Amino acid sequence: RGQGPKDRLLRPAPAGTVAAGREPKGAFYVFPNISTTGLGSEDFCERLLKQKQVAVIPGNAFGQCGEGFIRISYSFSLKHIIEATNRMEEFIQELSQG
Numbered sequence: 001r002g003q004g005p006k007d008r009l010l011r012p013a014p015a016g017t018v019a020a021g022r023e024p025k026g027a028f029y030v031f032p033n034i035s036t037t038g039l040g041s042e043d044f045c046e047r048l049l050k051q052k053q054v055a056v057i058p059g060n061a062f063g064q065c066g067e068g069f070i071r072i073s074y075s076f077s078l079k080h081i082i083e084a085t086n087r088m089e090e091f092i093q094e095l096s097q098g
Contacts, residue, residue: 028075031059035068037095045070051094052087 034044041058048054059066074081 029071029073031066031069031071033068034059034070037092039095041067041070048088048091052091054084054087054091056088 034041037044039047041060045056045058048056057071059069059071062071072084076084
């Protein structure tokens with residue numbers, strides 16, 4: 001695997017957190033499953049934005065079958081992706097601690 005933004009987002013996630021999802025073909029986003037967090041997609045996105053200043057799109061914006069997922073763009077620099085994923089990991093860890 002390379003060390004680009006997509007690779008950072010697709011790396012294996014810690015057990016019990018969001019699942020990275022499938023590698024996209026020809027797109028600049030990933031669609032990870034966030035259902036293990038216990039939050040709906042919109043609530044997850046709103047709280048992530050307010051608490052960690054990271055913007056992602058709720059999966060249900062793409063139809064009801066997208067509930068439980070979020071869309072993350074990786075059309076940013078690796079530096080920004082690393083910072084965003086670190087903040088997302090902190091957010092998910094804080095959720096699991098109650």
